[in-house]
Amino acid sequence: MDLLNNLFLGLTVAVSLQNLLYAFIGCMVGTLIGVLPGIGPVATIAMLLPITFHLPPTASLIMLAGIYYGAQYGGSTTSILVNLPGEASSVVTCIDGYQMARKGRAGAALSISALGSFFAGTVGTLIIVLFAEPLTRMAQKFGPADYCSLMALGLVAAVVLANGSVAKAIAMVFLGLLFGLVGTDVNTGAQRFTFDIPELSDGIDFAPIAMGLFGIAEIVVNLERRMERTGAIKVGSLWPTREEIRRSIPAVIRGTALGAVLGVLPGGGPTLGAFSAYTLEKKVSKHPEEFGKGAVEGVAAPESANNAAAQTSFIPMLTLGIPSNAVMALMVGAMIIQGIQPGPEVMTKKPDLFWGMIVSMWVGNLMLVIINLPMIGMWVKLLTLPYRFLAPAILLFCAIGAYSLQNSTFHVLQVAMFGVLGYIFVRLGCEGAPFLLGLVLGPQMEEYFRRAMLLSRGDPMVFLQRPISLGLLITTALLLILMALPSIKKAREEAFQEEES
Amino acid sequence: MNRFLSKDFLSGVMFIAFGLTALYFGNHLALGTPVRMGPGYVPHKLACIMLILGAIISLVPLYGTATRREKEAVWIPVGVAAILFIPAAHYVVPLFDAPTWLAAVAGDWFQLLATAELLSILLLGALLPIFSTARAAPGALEAVEPPKWKPITMVTIGIVLFALLLERTGMFPALVALVLVASLGGEEFKTVEVIGNIVVLTILSIVVFKIGLGMNIAVIEGIW
Numbered sequence: 080m081d082l083l084n085n086l087f088l089g090l091t092v093a094v095s096l097q098n099l100l101y102a103f104i105g106c107m108v109g110t111l112i113g114v115l116p117g118i119g120p121v122a123t124i125a126m127l128l129p130i131t132f133h134l135p136p137t138a139s140l141i142m143l144a145g146i147y148y149g150a151q152y153g154g155s156t157t158s159i160l161v162n163l164p165g166e167a168s169s170v171v172t173c174i175d176g177y178q179m180a181r182k183g184r185a186g187a188a189l190s191i192s193a194l195g196s197f198f199a200g201t202v203g204t205l206i207i208v209l210f211a212e213p214l215t216r217m218a219q220k221f222g223p224a225d226y227c228s229l230m231a232l233g234l235v236a237a238v239v240l241a242n243g244s245v246a247k248a249i250a251m252v253f254l255g256l257l258f259g260l261v262g263t264d265v266n267t268g269a270q271r272f273t274f275d276i277p278e279l280s281d282g283i284d285f286a287p288i289a290m291g292l293f294g295i296a297e298i299v300v301n302l303e304r305r306m307e308r309t310g311a312i313k314v315g316s317l318w319p320t321r322e323e324i325r326r327s328i329p330a331v332i333r334g335t336a337l338g339a340v341l342g343v344l345p346g347g348g349p350t351l352g353a354f355s356a357y358t359l360e361k362k363v364s365k366h367p368e369e370f371g372k373g374a375v376e377g378v379a380a381p382e383s384a385n386n387a388a389a390q391t392s393f394i395p396m397l398t399l400g401i402p403s404n405a406v407m408a409l410m411v412g413a414m415i416i417q418g419i420q421p422g423p424e425v426m427t428k429k430p431d432l433f434w435g436m437i438v439s440m441w442v443g444n445l446m447l448v449i450i451n452l453p454m455i456g457m458w459v460k461l462l463t464l465p466y467r468f469l470a471p472a473i474l475l476f477c478a479i480g481a482y483s484l485q486n487s488t489f490h491v492l493q494v495a496m497f498g499v500l501g502y503i504f505v506r507l508g509c510e511g512a513p514f515l516l517g518l519v520l521g522p523q524m525e526e527y528f529r530r531a532m533l534l535s536r537g538d539p540m541v542f543l544q545r546p547i548s549l550g551l552l553i554t555t556a557l558l559l560i561l562m563a564l565p566s567i568k569k570a571r572e573e574a575f576q577e578e579e580s
Numbered sequence: 581m582n583r584f585l586s587k588d589f590l591s592g593v594m595f596i597a598f599g600l601t602a603l604y605f606g607n608h609l610a611l612g613t614p615v616r617m618g619p620g621y622v623p624h625k626l627a628c629i630m631l632i633l634g635a636i637i638s639l640v641p642l643y644g645t646a647t648r649r650e651k652e653a654v655w656i657p658v659g660v661a662a663i664l665f666i667p668a669a670h671y672v673v674p675l676f677d678a679p680t681w682l683a684a685v686a687g688d689w690f691q692l693l694a695t696a697e698l699l700s701i702l703l704l705g706a707l708l709p710i711f712s713t714a715r716a717a718p719g720a721l722e723a724v725e726p727p728k729w730k731p732i733t734m735v736t737i738g739i740v741l742f743a744l745l746l747e748r749t750g751m752f753p754a755l756v757a758l759v760l761v762a763s764l765g766g767e768e769f770k771t772v773e774v775i776g777n778i779v780v781l782t783i784l785s786i787v788v789f790k791i792g793l794g795m796n797i798a799v800i801e802g803i804w
Contacts, residue, residue, distance in 0.1 A: 130793065133795075246636060247637055250633040253630055253633065254598055257602055260626070267618065269609060271620075272602070272605055272606065274605075295735060299765075302735070302766050303731050466766075467763065467767075467773070468777055470762060470763075471758065471763055471781065472777070472784075474735065474738060474739065474762050475742075475785065476785075478739055478743070479751070479797075488747055491742060492739075492743045495740050498732075498736060499736055502732050503594070506727055507594060508588075525622045529622070532617065533615060533616070536615050537613060537615035539614070
């Protein structure tokens with residue numbers, strides 16, 4: 080009955096007034112940025128990282144998690160109503176969602192996507208509850224060598240999901256690791272790459288880098304191209320017909336299952352889940368010709384999948400401390416800002432935070448259904464807000480937020496610097512996400528690497544002699560080989576082209 | 581399109597530049613031994629990996645677009661020279677009274693590999709334009725889109741101005757400067773809209789940051 084006790088503990092934490100409030104704020108902000116094109120959850124969480132510094136740990140993580148899954152809900156609204164995906168993960172929803180809207184079934188599409196998302200969110204939360212403890216127990220047996228190999232696997236898996244060249248993504252991981260080294264060396268106290276700047280001796284701050292690379296660079300790219308707006312469509316009745324419900328239930332279940340599995344994989348996440356679920360629906364459907372013309376399954380499955388994946392992608396982060404995508408890397412950053420070292424110890428040392436966060440995810444999903452369905456009209460109006468109002472506001476929040484970290488203008492200058500670097504990355508087609516993962520894992524990975532080598536008296540074979548480490552390294556190698564195979568390479572390129580168009 | 585202006589080639593050059601910077605500034609850090617690693621051990625290895633990866637990323641698109649004549653006239657000699665260079669340098673340098681840094685490079689296979697790749701990129705850069713044109717077949721490589729300078733410059737200037745003004749003059753003047761300059765980076769600039777934006781954002785940031793989060797910043801230095 081440990082599980083029930085834990086859930087009860089989580090429930091008491093999650094329904095405290097303060098945490099309910101922050102879950103609500105997170106869900107509202109998440110829906111907002113999901114609706115607004117041109118700003119995604121990564122940029123928003125980066126922007127809000129410094130603010131969480133002023134909040135209690137549990138509240139801040141609850142809020143950030145709310146932004147992440149709130150964005151999945153909000154993103155579908157714009158996909159259905161105006162054929163504009165607010166998020167990468169709702170790109171596929173455009174295909175059939177917008178067609179349904181044109182047939183006057185916008186309300187039904189919105190309800191099905193919201194209810195499907197809620198179902199998926201509930202299942203996702205349950206999966207976290209079931210898997211958290213066994214995984215954590217397993218992770219506590221890990222030695223330094225095993226951890227090092229696990230991180231290598233996590234980093235390589237992140238590369239699979241970066242679009243574009245694999246070699247470039249690997250180089251970005253190493254560049255991130257290199258930036259992670261800045262600061263005082265833990266073992267000897269030597270200053271590394273600090274250039275005599277006192278602010279750098281504690282290590283390069285994570286928040287300004289994330290704000291620069293994702294927030295500023297994204298704004299600049301959006302300012303360069305004209306943001307087009309189309310008129311919103313009438314929502315109509317929110318009630319789906321009996322036929323629509325009958326057809327969506329199996330699609331929701333399949334989407335949830337697929338999304339939940341893909342979310343747990345390192346490097347997986349909502350976008351992959353949504354794309355795979357849509358493809359699966361098209362394959363199993365008795366009427367594949369209806370897809371693209373407003374098939375209700377084409378809305379139900381990917382929307383459930385992206386939400387399930389958004390939930391389960393918390394599993395590796397919460398239990399092992401290994402982020403599986405850029406948003407999870409930011410969550411790790413938020414924990415570090417709060418003085419919590421992510422990893423298996425979080426569950427044993429901070430059970431209230433751990434279980435509180437999990438239960439609050441379910442509470443948040445419930446809130447989102449309420450926020451999204453009755454208030455849909457308000458969100459639609461927001462769509463008409465021009466980007467030229469939004470861009471200065473985001474910049475300002477980044478600048479003040481960076482300053483508030485340590486009351487130092489150096490951090491603001493850092494944001495500007497990494498903004499320029501992020502812009503160069505975009506122009507050269509280098510993904511920011513692998514860089515961020517490398518940056519977050521860098522210091523820990525070096526620590527584990529040095530400890531493992533010290534224990535083995537300088538023999539690198541230790542990574543191959545320990546069974547756990549060996550298994551992880553073999554998986555890593557397999558992943559790399561798989562990516563080099565011509566057929567997989569082609570399929571990967573096609574998937575990303577679809578995503579871009 | 582110039583082959584040296586492709587996204588891949590230039591990102592390789594960027595990684596090489598980061599690798600060289602890390603090598604240069606990490607030079608004074610003690611390397612230590614694999615058992616007792618010094619502070620410089622991991623940075624050094626990472627810098628070398630950056631150099632090798634950067635070189636591969638640059639070389640692949642160049643080789644992919646090479647014509648047969650080029651491969652015979654330029655690539656084969658350069659490749660053979662690079663492969664021979666590694667063992668040659670490793671065994672020849674210790675015979676002389678070489679400076680310590682050179683001896684260190686020659687003793688480390690990792691660094692030798694990086695050096696050989698860098699030398700071959702330089703050689704190719706010099707030889708390719710002589711033996712053939714630097715132009716690639718259209719569509720063979722993804723070109724770097726010419727950047728629009730206005731948004732990135734204005735946004736950067738805006739943030740730097742904000743940083744410089746914030747502690748000297750307070751939040752309000754810094755905010756005005758940031759919003760004004762950043763709005764200039766966009767396509768449309770309507771004075772009324774920008775003023776409205778400034779008013780809304782001022783109220784919002786006072787409410788959120790000064791009152792809500794209780795941050796200790798002056799709205800206008802010396803007054804509030």
